[in-house]
């Protein structure tokens with residue numbers, strides 16, 4: 175079995191496969207690739223997930239609930255603590271319109287999941303300040319959801335890599351797959367200086383899934399989505415709470431995120447976007463104005479047209495599977511503990527059929 179891509183999705187699946195006795199080969203790209211797994215905001219987030227896609231709302235909830243099992247299993251395999259904290263989180267509104275829209279979305283998700291999505295509260299400005307006295311006066315209210323949390327995403331990434339190799343996965347960086355050719359007994363994977371025959375493959379190549387999928391009768395239509403994040407100097411524990419766009423990492427820096435931009439023509443961070451992110455953050459927590467921003471970066475999300483993941487087994491070439499999603503941190507527990515065992519058994523449960531790319535009505539070529 176070969177996993178193509180060693181980001182959060184590929185490494186979670188590879189580790190999950192190895193735990194089920196399949197020791198995969200993981201072919202990964204190189205440092206200059208676009209890699210969302212090195213650029214994310216580290217939330218294990220369910221709030222607002224799955225608007226008009228109740229299966230995705232429930233999938234996110236399932237993963238968030240399984241996250242403590244994932245964190246413990248990774249710690250057992252590696253000795254690393256990935257810093258999981260699931261103590262609830264706020265999404266702040268800076269106008270009545272923002273609060274009304276957020277409330278409407280949350281109520282729709284609750285209705286569409288027949289109450290299955292995690293419970294939430296809508297707080298007005300006074301209620302928000304009662305819970306968080308240091309919130310600025312521009313905050314008109316908030317949504318609170320007790321199911322949300324965060325981790326140290328780079329440590330998670332490191333732990334998954336360490337765990338998968340400890341369990342027998344072979345990791346080959348700088349082995350970008352250029353072409354995949356289906357043959358009688360599997361797939362020939364060709365790169366610049368290698369050619370490998372593999373009986374079964376998992377496409378987990380992030381943005382490159384869009385190019386690779388049609389080679390094995392699959393499809394992975396992605397949309398453009400760039401996100402920018404700011405990080406301040408480290409400071410003593412200051413944020414007693416987690417929020418959708420402001421979090422204190424366990425190492426002390428405050429992360430401020432993250433933009434959602436459709437212009438992906440350049441990877442560089444923009445000072446205009448930084449200004450908007452910083453200004454909103456200071457309106458929420460005025461005390462942040464005293465901190466220096468020490469870094470900013472951007473990343474391109476691996477986002478499908480409807481924001482919902484794609485998991486699929488190729489009908490034409492049943493040895494080929496694909497996994498593509500935004501929220502690879504949140505969904506890491508599902509990928510390692512649910513999707514990987516199914517792939518190990520050469521099947522995908524019917525419950526995952528709603529995640530097929532067939533929903534986009536795209537032609538799946540080979």
Ligand SMILES: Cc1cc2nc3c(=O)[nH]c(=O)nc-3n(C[C@H](O)[C@H](O)[C@H](O)COP(=O)(O)OP(=O)(O)OC[C@H]3O[C@@H](n4cnc5c(N)ncnc54)[C@H](O)[C@@H]3O)c2cc1C
Pocket residue numbers: 178179180181182183184185201202203204207208209210211212213214215216217218219349350351352378379380381382383400401402403432472473474475476498499500501502503504505
């Ligand atoms: C700004 C931002 C904020 C985010 N915040 C969050 C968050 O708070 N919570 C959350 O859950 N998610 C978040 N995400 C999303 C999350 O980071 C992604 O869902 C996840 O990292 C996707 O992982 P991946 O493995 O699919 O992709 P990638 O990280 O892109 O990894 C793909 C890997 O495949 C390799 N590769 C590419 N092409 C080939 C090839 N042809 N052959 C072999 N290897 C190949 C690449 O080198 C790379 O290592 C955020 C993303 C961004 C950009």
